[in-house]
Amino acid sequence: EAGVAQSPRYKIIEKRQSVAFWCNPISGHATLYWYQQILGQGPKLLIQFQNNGVVDDSQLPKDRFSAERLKGVDSTLKIQPAKLEDSAVYLCASSGGLETQYFGPGTRLLVL
Amino acid sequence: LAKTTQPISMDSYEGQEVNITCSHNNIATNDYITWYQQFPSQGPRFIIQGYKTKVTNEVASLFIPADRKSSTLSLPRVSLSDTAVYYCLVGDRMGYGGATNKLIFGTGTLLAVQP
Numbered sequence: 122e123a124g125v126a127q128s129p130r131y132k133i134i135e136k137r138q139s140v141a142f143w144c145n146p147i148s149g150h151a152t153l154y155w156y157q158q159i160l161g162q163g164p165k166l167l168i169q170f171q172n173n174g175v176v177d178d179s180q181l182p183k184d185r186f187s188a189e190r191l192k193g194v195d196s197t198l199k200i201q202p203a204k205l206e207d208s209a210v211y212l213c214a215s216s217g218g219l220e221t222q223y224f225g226p227g228t229r230l231l232v233l
Numbered sequence: 234l235a236k237t238t239q240p241i242s243m244d245s246y247e248g249q250e251v252n253i254t255c256s257h258n259n260i261a262t263n264d265y266i267t268w269y270q271q272f273p274s275q276g277p278r279f280i281i282q283g284y285k286t287k288v289t290n291e292v293a294s295l296f297i298p299a300d301r302k303s304s305t306l307s308l309p310r311v312s313l314s315d316t317a318v319y320y321c322l323v324g325d326r327m328g329y330g331g332a333t334n335k336l337i338f339g340t341g342t343l344l345a346v347q348p
Contacts, residue, residue, distance in 0.1 A: 125276070163320055163338025164277065212276045221267075222336065224276025 123147065125225035127213050133231045139201040142228045146194070146215030152176075154222060155188055155198050156212040164212055170196060203232045237321045242343040251308045253342050255321030258302050264323045266297060266304045271318045271341070280319075281306070308344075316346045 126145040134140050146153050151172050156164035167186065169177040172193040181188070185204070190196040200207055210229050214222040238256040245251045257266065265284050269277035281288055283295040283304070294307040308315060318341040 161340070163341055164336075165338070166336065214276065221279045221282070224278065226274070227276050229274075 125213055125215055125223055127211075127225040127228055129228055130226065131229045131231075133233065134203055135233050136205055137202040139199065140203055140230065141197050141199045142211050142213075142230075144196045144198070144213030144225060146196070146213070147217075147223055150215035150217050150223075151193070152216045153190055153196050154214040154216075155196070156214065156224075158210045158212055158227070160209070167198070200230075203230075205232050208232045236337075237323060237339050239319075239321050239339065239342045241340065242345065244345050244347065245311055246347050247312055248310050251311050251315075251344060251346075253306045253308075253319055253321075253344065254303060255306070256303050257321070257323045260301050260323050266295065266301075267322045267324070267336075268293070268295065268306045269320045269322065269338075271320065277320060277338075311344075311346045313346050313348060316344060318343050 153170045158164040170190045210227040214224040267282040268280040271277040288295045296305040320341040
């Protein structure tokens with residue numbers, strides 16, 4: 122079974138630029154999550170989708186972050202404009218329901 | 234959601250059994266206890282989950298006392314490759330009360346296994 126795929130793996134941008142991350146969950150998984158993990162901390166949930174609907178986006182900085190999952194499969198997370206403090210690893214995870222979450226390898230973002 | 238407390242770091246040697254204890258004093262009736270493992274440059278990986286007493290799988294055991302206010306992850310005969318950060322999480326797996334399987338990660342326990 123293929124795991125959660127994410128791209129790109131690494132991204133370096135300057136502050137105030139825009140960036141987008143892509144996630145392809147495990148086939149058949151209805152729930153998709155985006156996490157932000159700052160160095161030395163545990164992952165923090167940014168947004169959770171159930172199919173193509175948002176279940177929880179209470180910790181998403183909506184003034185600069187946006188995410189979509191239009192067809193209930195792939196998802197993109199966008200930051201516009203980026204700030205220095207957005208430097209982190211962005212993890213995507215999926216689950217088949219209220220059970221184990223499977224994480225992708227993450228995208229490491231560095232904002233200069 | 235219950236908050237968890239676990240040691241920041243632990244040291245061990247190859248071949249030893251390692252026990253990592255997590256405190257979750259405010260655990261709710263519907264909460265399950267889940268442990269994840271994370272290696273550098275990788276996403277967290279599910280290790281084990283339990284509700285009460287003892288759960289064992291091919292990689293670890295999870296001990297949960299009757300009051301469920303703490304839990305202990307036991308890794309038998311660790312090797313160098315077990316060096317990682319281990320996260321203890323509690324959450325409503327079953328979705329009662331509209332729960333969404335939201336995971337709240339703490340800082341985890343960095344386990345360093347030495348030869």
